[in-house]
Amino acid sequence: MTIYARTTTDKADCPVCGTASRHRHGRYRRRLDDVALSGRRMVINLLVQRFRCPASACPQRTFIEQLDGLTERFARRTPRLRRLLERLTLVLAGRPAARLSAHLAVPVSANTLLRLLRRRLVQPRARAPRVLGVDDFATRKGHV
Numbered sequence: 565m566t567i568y569a570r571t572t573t574d575k576a577d578c579p580v581c582g583t584a585s586r587h588r589h590g591r592y593r594r595r596l597d598d599v600a601l602s603g604r605r606m607v608i609n610l611l612v613q614r615f616r617c618p619a620s621a622c623p624q625r626t627f628i629e630q631l632d633g634l635t636e637r638f639a640r641r642t643p644r645l646r647r648l649l650e651r652l653t654l655v656l657a658g659r660p661a662a663r664l665s666a667h668l669a670v671p672v673s674a675n676t677l678l679r680l681l682r683r684r685l686v687q688p689r690a691r692a693p694r695v696l697g698v699d700d701f702a703t704r705k706g707h708v
């Protein structure tokens with residue numbers, strides 16, 4: 565199943581400097597695999613917009629808009645599908661996760677699953693906290 569969609573946003577934030585831009589610079593078609601729908605493989609064919617960064621000092625001249633919860637930079641899968649595949653790989657490991665992914669109509673090779681997981685483990689998921697409270701240093705019983 566394929567869903568064809570296009571964005572209608574009129575501004576986006578530069579991923580490098582964070583400056584908001586309203587300077588559209590063309591469109592770009594993305595093909596995203598998503599979790600299955602009624603046991604069928606799901607593809608989102610999404611027409612996104614390219615913007616020009618207005619900050620003169622920014623090294624990123626143009627960038628593609630990202631849709632929260634639907635797209636990630638350079639990704640060919642939705643965040644929802646990526647998380648599902650990461651969890652399958654964490655619980656089952658490569659080959660069993662690959663076999664189950666085929667049954668779930670999101671077939672992915674064991675090597676790809678391991679690569680996805682490795683990439684996620686290398687990237688920090690959240691910013692490091694700037695301020696810590698006393699409770700953040702509390703230790704669990706039995707652990708020092």
Ligand SMILES: [Zn+2]
Pocket residue numbers: 578579580581582583617618619622623624
């Ligand atoms: Zn920028």
